[in-house]
Structure formats: C-alpha cells, structure tokens
Amino acid sequence: MTSQDITQELQARVASALQNNTPLCIQGGGSKSFYGRLPTGDILDTSKHSGIINYEPSELVITARAGTPLSVIETALVEHHQILPFDPPHFSDTATIGGTIACNLSGPRRAYTGAARDFVLGCKIINGKGEVISFGGEVMKNVAGYDVSRLMTGALGTLGVLLEVSLKVIPKTASEITLTVEHELARSLNKIHRLANIDLPISASCYDGIHSYLRLSGSEGAVRYAQQVIGGNELSSADSFWQKIKEHQHGFFNSDKPLWRLSVASDTQPIDITGKWFYEWGGALRWLISDAPVNVVQGAAQSAGGHATLYRGTDAMRNDCFQPLSPALYTLHKKLKHAFDPQGIFNPGRMYADF
Amino acid sequence: MGNSQLLKELGKIVANDALLHNKEDVKPYECDGLSAYRELPMVVVLPDTIEQVQAILQLCHRLDVPVVARGAGTGLSGGAVPHKEGVLLSLAKFKQIIHIDQNRRIAVVQPGVRNLAISEAVKPYGLYYAPDPSSQIACTIGGNVAENSGGVHCLKYGLTVHNIQRIKLITIEGELLTIGGDGLDSAGFDLLALITGSEGMLGVIVEVTVKLLPIPERAQVILAAYDDIEKAGEAVGNIISAGIIPAGLEMMDKLAIQAAEDFVHAGYPTDAEAILLCEVDGTNAEVSEHILKVREIFKASGATEVRTAKDEAERLIFWKGRKAAFPAVGRIAPDYYCMDGTIPRKQLPYVLKTISVLSAEYDLAVANVFHAGDGNLHPLILYDANNPGELERTEEFGGKILQLCVDVGGTITGEHGVGIEKINQMCVQFNSEELTQFHAVKFAFDTKGLLNPGKAVPTLHRCAEFGAMHVHKGKLPFPELERF
Numbered sequence: 039m040t041s042q043d044i045t046q047e048l049q050a051r052v053a054s055a056l057q058n059n060t061p062l063c064i065q066g067g068g069s070k071s072f073y074g075r076l077p078t079g080d081i082l083d084t085s086k087h088s089g090i091i092n093y094e095p096s097e098l099v100i101t102a103r104a105g106t107p108l109s110v111i112e113t114a115l116v117e118h119h120q121i122l123p124f125d126p127p128h129f130s131d132t133a134t135i136g137g138t139i140a141c142n143l144s145g146p147r148r149a150y151t152g153a154a155r156d157f158v159l160g161c162k163i164i165n166g167k168g169e170v171i172s173f174g175g176e177v178m179k180n181v182a183g184y185d186v187s188r189l190m191t192g193a194l195g196t197l198g199v200l201l202e203v204s205l206k207v208i209p210k211t212a213s214e215i216t217l218t219v220e221h222e223l224a225r226s227l228n229k230i231h232r233l234a235n236i237d238l239p240i241s242a243s244c245y246d247g248i249h250s251y252l253r254l255s256g257s258e259g260a261v262r263y264a265q266q267v268i269g270g271n272e273l274s275s276a277d278s279f280w281q282k283i284k285e286h287q288h289g290f291f292n293s294d295k296p297l298w299r300l301s302v303a304s305d306t307q308p309i310d311i312t313g314k315w316f317y318e319w320g321g322a323l324r325w326l327i328s329d330a331p332v333n334v335v336q337g338a339a340q341s342a343g344g345h346a347t348l349y350r351g352t353d354a355m356r357n358d359c360f361q362p363l364s365p366a367l368y369t370l371h372k373k374l375k376h377a378f379d380p381q382g383i384f385n386p387g388r389m390y391a392d393f
Numbered sequence: 394m395g396n397s398q399l400l401k402e403l404g405k406i407v408a409n410d411a412l413l414h415n416k417e418d419v420k421p422y423e424c425d426g427l428s429a430y431r432e433l434p435m436v437v438v439l440p441d442t443i444e445q446v447q448a449i450l451q452l453c454h455r456l457d458v459p460v461v462a463r464g465a466g467t468g469l470s471g472g473a474v475p476h477k478e479g480v481l482l483s484l485a486k487f488k489q490i491i492h493i494d495q496n497r498r499i500a501v502v503q504p505g506v507r508n509l510a511i512s513e514a515v516k517p518y519g520l521y522y523a524p525d526p527s528s529q530i531a532c533t534i535g536g537n538v539a540e541n542s543g544g545v546h547c548l549k550y551g552l553t554v555h556n557i558q559r560i561k562l563i564t565i566e567g568e569l570l571t572i573g574g575d576g577l578d579s580a581g582f583d584l585l586a587l588i589t590g591s592e593g594m595l596g597v598i599v600e601v602t603v604k605l606l607p608i609p610e611r612a613q614v615i616l617a618a619y620d621d622i623e624k625a626g627e628a629v630g631n632i633i634s635a636g637i638i639p640a641g642l643e644m645m646d647k648l649a650i651q652a653a654e655d656f657v658h659a660g661y662p663t664d665a666e667a668i669l670l671c672e673v674d675g676t677n678a679e680v681s682e683h684i685l686k687v688r689e690i691f692k693a694s695g696a697t698e699v700r701t702a703k704d705e706a707e708r709l710i711f712w713k714g715r716k717a718a719f720p721a722v723g724r725i726a727p728d729y730y731c732m733d734g735t736i737p738r739k740q741l742p743y744v745l746k747t748i749s750v751l752s753a754e755y756d757l758a759v760a761n762v763f764h765a766g767d768g769n770l771h772p773l774i775l776y777d778a779n780n781p782g783e784l785e786r787t788e789e790f791g792g793k794i795l796q797l798c799v800d801v802g803g804t805i806t807g808e809h810g811v812g813i814e815k816i817n818q819m820c821v822q823f824n825s826e827e828l829t830q831f832h833a834v835k836f837a838f839d840t841k842g843l844l845n846p847g848k849a850v851p852t853l854h855r856c857a858e859f860g861a862m863h864v865h866k867g868k869l870p871f872p873e874l875e876r877f
Contacts, residue, residue, distance in 0.1 A: 097739065155586060179735045181807065181810050183822075184591055184595075235519060237609045237675065342575070367584075377830070
C-alpha cells in the first residue's frame with residue numbers, strides 16, 4: 039500500500055475553498071456516498087492521504103491517515119491477532135478508515151464491545167479556518183480538553199476534514215462459535231435479554247424471523263461453558279454468515295424498497311409497520327424494508343426511545359434520512375457547526391438541511 | 394450587580410435553608426479533593442428540583458453571575474473550586490435512583506447519587522456499574538460524568554463515556570436538553586461524548602442513565618514481585634501481547650509498596666522494586682485459563698515471586714494495599730501531591746527514571762502508583778506545606794512530570810481532569826489554534842462564559858505568560874538518559 043502525507047495539499051484546497059467560499063464534499067473511497075443527505079460541493083479527495091503511521095500491538099493502539107483503506111488496517115491487525123472492536127462494515131473495497139469514523143459505522147459486535155466512537159482515542163483534523171489541529175492522542179485515558187475526537191466521529195465530515203485517527207484495538211479471542219435456535223420473535227428476544235444478564239462472552243446476536251443466532255467469542259473454556267448454558271445448534275460457516283449481515287449481503291437486504299435502520303430500546307415490542315424486519319444487537323438495532331412514509335417510521339422509532347435512519351432510498355427521501363432533532367438540540371448543532379466551520383464549507387447539508 | 398439582588402432573587406427560587414451565604418456556612422465548600430486551592434463562594438445554593446436548577450441558571454445568565462456546579466467535591470484537580478463572585482450550585486440533594494431496568498441493563502439516576510450506591514442498588518439483579526474511581530464510596534455520578542472518571546477496571550470496561558447512555562443537561566440559559574436515548578446511539582453529533590469530561594464548562598447535568606453489566610462469575614488476582622521496575626513494565630506489555638485484557642493491571646514502586654504494607658499489612662514483598670497486581674475476571678473456566686497464562690508470563694519476565702490469591706479474602710487483601718496507597722503515603726509525609734499523567738506504556742522505564750532524577754533535583758521523594766494496563770501514572774510527590782516554598786517547589790516538579798508525559802506522547806491528565814490545577818500544562822499539550830477551538834466549543838454552549846470560569850481551558854494570554862517561564866514543547870529533558 040502507498041503511504042503518503044498530503045496534508046499540505048488538502049490544507050491548500052481548504053484555504054482556497056475558504057477564499058472562494060465554495061463548499062467541499064469530503065470523500066475518501068466513496069463507499070458511503072449512499073449514506074446521509076445528498077453530497078454537494080467540490081470533491082475533496084482524501085483517499086491519497088493514506089498509510090498506517092503507528093501501530094504498536096502491545097499498546098493496543100493504531101494510528102492511520104484517514105485515506106487508509108479499512109482492509110489495510112484490518113490486515114495489519116490480523117497479523118498480530120488483533121481486531122477493530124467495533125466490527126465496521128465496508129460496503130465496498132474502497133472503504134477508508136476516515137469514512138468509517140466520519141459515519142461512526144459499527145457492525146454486529148457493537149452491542150457487546152462498543153461502537154466506533156468508543157474506540158477513537160485521538161484525531162488530527164483541518165478545521166473550517168484551514169488550521170491543522172489535533173485532539174486526544176494515542177493513550178487509553180485522556181481527559182485533557184473537550185472530547186473533540188469523539189465529536190468528530192459520526193459528524194459526517196461536517197465539522198472538519200479528518201486527517202488522522204488513533205484507535206484502540208483489542209485482541210482476537212482464541213475461540214469463536216455461533217449457536218442457532220429456531221423460535222418465534224418474542225421468545226428469541228426474551229432469551230437474548232435473559233442471557234445478556236449473565237456474564238457470557240456473547241459478541242453478536244440477530245434474529246431473521248425464524249432463527250435466532252448468538253455468536254460467542256472468548257477463551258476456549260468460556261465459549262464451551264456458554265455453549266452449555268445456551269444450547270442450540272452450532273452454525274457452520276459462521277464467519278461468512280456474520281460477514282454477510284455486516285455488509286448487507288444477507289438475503290434479507292436484497293430488495294429495491296427503502297431500507298431503514300431503527301436504533302431503539304432493546305426490549306421494544308415488535309413495531310407495527312408493514313414490511314420485513316431483521317433484528318440485531320439484542321433487539322436494539324432493527325432493520326426494516328418497507329414503503330412506509332418517513333414520518334411513520336421516524337415516529338415509531340421515537341416512541342421506542344430511539345431514532346430511525348434511512349439507509350437506502352430514493353434521492354427525494356434522502357432529504358429526511360436522519361431523525362429530526364428537537365429545536366433546542368438543532369440550534370446547538372448549528373452553533374457547534376459554526377464553532378468548527380464558521381463559513382460552512384464542509385459537507386454542507388449532508389447531515390441536516392441547515393448545516 | 395449587587396450581592397443582595399442575587400440573594401433576593403435566589404430566595405424566590407429555593408427555600409431559605411437551601412441558600413447559604415454566611416461565611417461559616419459556605420466555608421465547607423471552599424475546596425474540593427485538592428485542598429491546595431481554596432476560594433469562598435459568594436453564595437451556595439442547594440436546589441432539589443430540575444425546575445429550580447433551570448430557574449437558578451436563567452437568573453445567573455440574566456445577571457451575568459458565574460456558576461460552579463458541584464457533586465460530592467471529591468475531584469482532584471480543583472474543578473469544583475468556587476468562584477468568589479459566583480454561585481456554587483450543589484447537586485447534593487439530587488440523590489434518588491429513579492429507575493432500574495434489568496432487561497435493558499440500565500439505571501436512571503440523579504446526579505448526586507454516589508458511584509458505589511449504584512452498584513449496591515443493582516446487585517440484587519446480578520448487575521453492577523463498571524467505572525470504579527478510588528473515591529467511589531463518596532464521589533457522585535454527576536461528577537463522574539463531568540470528569541469522565543476511570544478507575545482500576547477501565548482497561549477492560551472503559552471510562553464513564555463508555556458506560557452511560559443518556560444524560561439530561563441544563564444549559565446556562567436554563568434550557569433542559571436530553572442527550573442520548575434508549576437505544577445504543579442517537580441522531581446528530583455525539584454530544585454525549587462532548588459533555589462527558591467537560592468539567593462543568595458546558596452545562597449542568599441533572600440526570601444520568603448508566604449502563605450496567607452482569608457481575609462476572611469469578612474474579613481472581615495474581616501478585617508478582619520484581620527486583621527491577623523495567624522488567625515489571627515489560628511484563629505488562631507481554632500480558633497484553635498475549636491477548637489477555639485483564640480486568641485490572643496495577644503497578645506500585647518500592648516506596649508505595651512499603652507505605653501500603655506498613656499501613657494495611659497486605660503481605661506485599663517490601664524488598665521488591667515493583668509489584669504488579671493483575672486481576673482477571675469472567676466465567677470460571679476463562680479465569681482458570683487466564684491465571685495459568687498470566688503466571689507463566691510473570692515468571693518468564695523475571696518475577697522474583699508470583700502469588701495467586703488463594704481465596705476471595707486474600708484477593709481483597711491484595712487490593713486493599715493498592716486501594717489504600719494514597720492514604721498510606723499520606724502517613725509517611727505531611728502532604729502529598731498526586732499527579733495523573735498518561736503515557737504510552739513502553740515509555741514507562743524512561744519516564745520513571747526521569748522522575749527519579751527530578752526527585753533528586755527537587756529534593757522531594759516520589760511514590761509511584763500506576764494503572765499500568767492503560768498507562769495512567771499517579772506519581773505522589775511527598776512534601777510538607779509548612780516548609781516555606783515547598784508547595785511551590787512541588788508544583789513546579791509536578792508541572793515537569795506532566796510536561797514529560799506530553800513529551801513522550803502522552804497526556805497531562807488521564808482521569809482527574811484539568812480543573813485549576815493543570816490549566817498551565819494545557820498550554821504545553823495544546824497549541825493556540827487548538828485552545829481557540831476549545832473556546833469556540835465553549836462559546837457554542839455558554840456565550841457569556843459563566844459556567845465554571847477559569848477552569849479546564851486556559852486563555853491564550855495565560856499561556857503566553859506561562860510559556861515565557863518554561864522550556865519549549867518538544868524538547869526532552871535529560872537527553873543523556875536512555876530511551877526505551
């Protein structure tokens with residue numbers, strides 16, 4: 039892989055955009071261009087700003103430039119029997135670590151080990167004044183200053199251009215199996231909740247409408263023990279099973295209709311919207327394929343204490359892809375946007391209409 | 394603005410007994426856990442409803458009065474030191490556990506609930522709240538969120554930011570915001586992370602929803618002694634490299650070992666240069682496997698002695714020595730000053746050697762207690778405040794230790810916060826553009842700068858003055874020392 043530092047070039051592009059007041063559309067591998075509101079502005083290509091800067095397996099930390107392909111990072115980690123704890127989806131071979139962090143995307147493991155934001159230790163960014171600034175660092179514990187690194191995570195590039203990120207990594211466990219049981223939804227969720235109250239090494243869960251699946255990751259003894267407690271059948275080719283769910287290649291996702299992601303209280307009763315449902319994260323994440331109107335889906339998610347995001351849909355629907363914020367929170371978001379990007383040149387309108 | 398107008402208007406919001414302004418009444422609030430910094434507030438107000446807090450903040454906003462929020466006052470960086478012309482807003486009356494939900498594994502609590510009280514309340518459900526700062530018996534969850542508190546178990550279980558799901562926050566304008574939700578994430582920016590660790594600069598926390606974990610089936614601790622602190626440091630790296638994330642991994646140096654042993658008789662080997670305490674938890678089978686591995690690694694890394702606690706009683710005794718390390722050091726010196734830098738673990742030998750050189754230079758002894766697993770160092774500088782100039786010398790020495798932490802790629806504070814104490818060192822860690830960005834964040838929440846003024850983020854002017862006195866960033870002191 040090519041390792042290249044193009045900070046100066048990116049900084050010059052930002053400076054000229056500021057001078058001309060022309061919005062920029064920050065883009066790494068372009069694998070998440072489907073996500074969020076429609077991108078606008080001149081493309082600021084960060085994919086050439088790439089390379090692992092520092093990886094110390096015994097420190098559990100990796101630092102890489104934003105354009106580094108996610109696959110390069112995962113390959114480097116595997117050599118040392120380590121993983122990204124948040125299990126990020128790629129959605130394309132071109133996925134970069136910068137895009138992954140900007141979208142805060144996490145996979146099946148998220149409910150059990152944490153989201154991308156939980157493992158971000160530090161970042162270097164170009165802010166909306168064209169300055170290169172750093173926050174956090176490469177250490178596990180750091181409370182100096184506001185947690186800007188985590189604020190950047192999931193901000194969809196609206197607060198700055200990510201140049202580098204430092205992430206905490208974890209060891210890959212010695213043993214991993216997936217158990218599956220056939221039963222109806224209510225029993226599946228009940229069982230998953232009951233098991234989650236015991237200290238078992240569960241690392242993923244899902245329910246496809248017929249079977250529930252539980253992945254166990256731990257030491258051999260821990261996995262064997264949990265298998266006895268849980269019962270069910272062992273799934274062969276479990277790796278590819280979870281891979282397909284993570285990458286939306288599982289048969290469920292094969293549809294031309296809109297795909298919604300509902301993040302709700304885990305014990306929410308089945309939501310009454312016509313469509314196909316798929317459950318992950320012990321019930322806290324629910325995928326919905328449905329033609330239901332935007333306000334119906336988002337209203338239901340809000341009633342369940344959460345929010346709904348349109349993952350795949352028509353361009354017209356993408357205007358409302360994120361759950362509306364309360365007026366007070368919306369105002370605060372605009373103020374924060376102004377704090378980082380006073381001229382509003384980074385990814386305008388990508389998250390919400392006004393910033 | 395007169396004192397009397399503020400008191401009169403506050404009197405309309407809270408009852409008389411919730412408003413303290415006589416010198417003897419406000420005296421108990423003059424400092425937090427870092428008693429070197431003291432200030433009397435103009436007035437202390439103890440509301441007991443969210444509406445009262447909203448009204449108080451609206452009032453202060455209208456009258457341009459500074460506000461310092463306070464939980465139990467156990468913080469170690471002066472973050473809750475009052476403002477002499479301001480309101481000290483105590484959240485002490487907010488001590489209800491509102492709701493425990495076993496299915497969702499959460500507890501909704503008021504900010505004045507003590508950290509340990511949460512784990513005690515949810516124990517009947519087989520659950521606990523993981524972050525466990527040493528002050529957990531007294532410190533409150535509101536303060537934990539404000540400081541992003543850690544503890545012995547954060548290498549495996551994370552900091553406060555990883556273990557909360559929702560907060561209710563009141564802005565300086567009196568607006569009640571709900572940040573986070575019942576799901577695992579929420580729409581918009583990650584304000585939950587931004588507020589966590591913001592040291593009372595952005596808003597006042599009035600409710601916290603914490604995540605709970607199932608109590609592990611078994612926990613076991615292994616003690617290893619070393620005749621060389623570098624070997625102990627290597628052993629820590631070897632455990633992590635072997636794919637084990639211990640629940641806790643602590644190191645103490647000779648002076649700390651001896652002080653703790655004299656104090657609580659934990660059975661520590663007092664002739665050792667360093668000891669490691671490694672706790673593994675999980676299912677019975679997993680713990681058994683990990684104990685064997687950890688013992689092997691300790692032996693292979695040259696431990697002079699490896700002991701596994703034979704039962705729960707011995708496990709608690711092993712920990713008692715570590716947990717009592719601060720008061721134990723307090724017995725051997727009139728005063729001590731606790732530092733909180735975090736460093737990449739591999740820099741430990743260099744940092745410890747440099748601290749010992751500085752210790753000789755300043756003629757002040759240092760005991761080192763170390764959250765070794767996550768690189769969080771707590772050097773305790775021993776001094777006597779009654780000796781003229783000794784506190785100033787201690788502060789200068791402490792400042793050099795923090796600068797050293799930054800120079801090796803670490804940070805000035807791992808878990809105690811910046812507060813007043815480390816505000817100058819913020820100028821070492823961040824440049825003026827970065828500090829300006831912090832001020833812009835503050836401005837987005839608190840345009841008038843009324844919440845906890847003078848804490849956490851220094852003004853550029855202050856840094857300019859401080860910089861004139863100090864060696865420039867990036868220059869490693871003691872270049873003659875070997876780097877590891």
